[in-house]
Amino acid sequence: SVPGPASKSIITGAINFPFPTLRLTLAQENLSQFHDLDDWGFQQELEENYGRVVKLTGFSGYIDRHLFVFDPVALHHILVKDQDVYEEMPKFLCLDLLVFGEESSLPWGTIIANIAKTMMPAFSTLNLRGVVPLFYEVAERLDFNSISCRTSLELIGRTGIGYSFDPMLPGQEQTDRYARALRGLFVTAFKLQLFIPLLPILMNYCPRRCMAQEGGKLDGSEEGKDIMSLLVKGNATADAGMHLADDELVACLSMILFAATDTTSSSMNRMIHLLALNPEVQHKLREEVLTAPEHLDYDKIDALPYLDGFVREILRLYPPVPVMFREAMSDITLPLSTPIIGSDGTIMHTIAVPKGTSIYVGLAAANHDKSIWGEDALEFKPDRWTKGKADSVETKLPGIYGNTMTFLGGGRSCIGFKFAQLEMKVVVCVLLRSFSFSKPDSGIRWRKTGIMPSPYVNDEPKLPIVVERLRA
Template identity: 35%
Template sequence: MGLFAALGLFAVSWIAWKLLRHRLLPSPLNNIPGPASVSFLGGVYSKLFNNDAWEFHKYLYQTFDNTLLIEGILGEKELFTYDPKALHHIFVKDQNVFEESDQFIHVNTLLFGPGLLGTLGEQHRKQRKMLNPVFSIAHMREMVPIFYSIGYKLRNAFLNKIQNGPQEIEVVSWMTRTALELICQSGLGTSFDTLVDDTPPHPYATSAKTLIPTLSGPAMRYVTAFLLPRVSQIGPASFRRWVVNIFPWKTAHDVRDIIDVLHNTSVEIFESKMAALAQGDKALADQIGQGKDIMSILMRANMSASTEESLSRDELIGQMSSLMFAAMDTTSSALARLLHLLSLNQDVQDKLRQEINEAREAEGGDLPYDIIAHLPYLDAICRETLRLYPPLPLARRVARQDTILPLTTPIKGRDGKEIREVAVHKGTKVIIGIMASNINPKLWGPDANEWKPERWLSSLPEEVIAAHLPGVYSNLMTFIGGSRACIGFKFSQLEMKVILSLLVQSFRFSPSKAEIAWQTTGIVVPKVVGSDAKAPQLPLVVARA
């Protein structure tokens, strides 16, 4: 009995230490100013990560320097930064030090398997090396006909809706369906959606759309933050599933069912492709992607790779849902935002339509990659929208060892002294202000918070160039940078430009009477103010152009 009592006391002490060590141990971050904690349990998370956090974000940017202290769950000290030199160290120079958190890796491995989103270090590097050629410009050129064919289906669906005159259309659901079908055909060589009105959704589409809302509840956030990283490796997968099955929590069962659909669909597609590969090039050419889709090319390359560089079956399957999920919600969010902004700025919409019409007339039809990728005004609108409204406004990293983080702009500590570099202890979580960097007035000027596509038609401010931001796209942090930068950012750009060009050429978009609020649910999505609908909503009035 004494032994059990001692073990129980040890367990309680260990848990208490884990929960309270952030309060009891001195931290080098304590001298850094930041917002006051709302509560011990949640710190300022309730303000920073809620659905309507924009005002709090604005408060942070206007009140504090570009590096500040954030109190997280149970008082944990976290660093929030968008200082250019700090970003360079986090994403490039010290990217092996500042890695994804265990929580991020465990959650993504559980959801999607050991693909790009669920791996670290050498395994991640190997996967990325195998995937990089698939996202080359040469391959993008071959994607254009697929993108147009899907774009025309979307256009026909809208034409059918407005055949009797202008109609209000909820466009975000159509953008999600389109983005999913784009990655289905060009990424996996399969099809989930005919893009015909009232078509029953594919089970994969339903599961993918409900994943983020299901994971976004307060209870599930605590489970993924604290419980999952500690129990995800206990016993075999069959044991962990048994525990989930017997635990009386509907949300956990919903997540389990979503994962099953995502995984089983990926396995079916993988096995179909393996069978086609075994039959030869003709069998691949008969599939929807004609053997030019991302997974067909990846699987062929993997078969000829050396043993050291080749990917396992689970890794290949893991890429499918990883690519599908990463490409669907972010692209649909960006497309919806573009259409909303064009509806609110009719002069911009008219100017864009004129550019597209003139280019199509000169080309005699659909625009090839080298033309549509470089239409000046279309490109400026896309860049400005992704600058001011990134679909993911925040990113996160954790320090895997003690390090020093230098700052471009010194900050003033709580003691009044200047801080030029921050000592970061192993295990410190870092929140990166993607949107904050993109709208930093010290770099972009006093109009940084205004949507002005024309700013991209002339030279960018010297401050932006001199900052040497590590983002892979247009001096922006939207697609981040370094070894974990968005591998498909060129793919996403091409998708948006093809779809937008077809829609703007054919239709005029105007605001509806509904008030729209863009919510920060991880990925930014639109909602109708006052509506009880759980799904994103963006009703716009659509008429023939």
């Protein structure tokens, strides 16, 4: 009896066929609307009209069970308290094999928790202070859609694994084969869902080659300051219970590359677009940047208040991954922070979630919740942030970053969230010193391609921005 929009077809419900040519007219309700590349309004309608837990209809309306969830207490149970019950959906585990290669007998949450625990020290503030100069080396060599992806990959390549994918030289295209493959992986993978289980073998060559290079640094002859070097060195002296096997180190390497490329690229695209759309924000940000020294260290970058609010507001309003997916591995009861009225008129304080129910974790929806963020929740307002906290926000979300769900929460939260912020801040500091940005005549729209939203113009992935060099 969980409320939700009705499906017009009792036969097909909202099944989202994997190939567009096979989609039927009867199958264009609920889930198809939810996943529609251009229909952002449907998700907003769910957020505003159906409460914090919404039922979506799948195949036949009875066999397929789906819940769209952004209630704070429910999110805490899904991501923290009962995270072992709410596992990744099987179809997304196939995608995860692209990152981790070989299958494991361990539950997915256990794998992630073990690897994240080992990687955490490499992402400490102390280590991040050492990679800031590398960020400047890449950012100072800057259609933006292509540039942001190249920049994100080169930043994580240099600082994350000590490898340069792209020299970022004027007039020179990206030539690294792995980099080109990585850029198109997720879009291609979603088109080839049926073949994904066969693909992990293709992930072996580049990660293992990089691992061999990292192994050469263990004798101390090479001093690597990148995250992977620190991880390999730390692993060499780790206790038996924390020591990672070579395959697990390869998984760490792949995780670093995948997690920090497309997501950061999407956020950088959004950042440039918002600068172009908001000249007053751009002007205020530039004034703050120009009053600071040209090359800032970690602590001084972190101390720029408006820059911090600008980045936080981008990540709140436009999280690079708007929705995460889970599946209930057993029957379980899901508590709610606020009761909802069921479709039969019943007041519901908890929801009985049957085994096999698909959970759509609404990260963006929680970040847009007007009962938490106020009536201006859908407005871009960097000024709402003061010293890392949003004004007048009292409800606690279970996220690890600024009371938002952008980087998840619990044992599977993103350990590189400080790294991502730092990348964005350095790029903004470098760009605003020399350039101004304004919107073009052509209309830019954001589409839900793959997992991360991407900018498009006339059905082509583009982000044309008018860029002018500032006079000295």
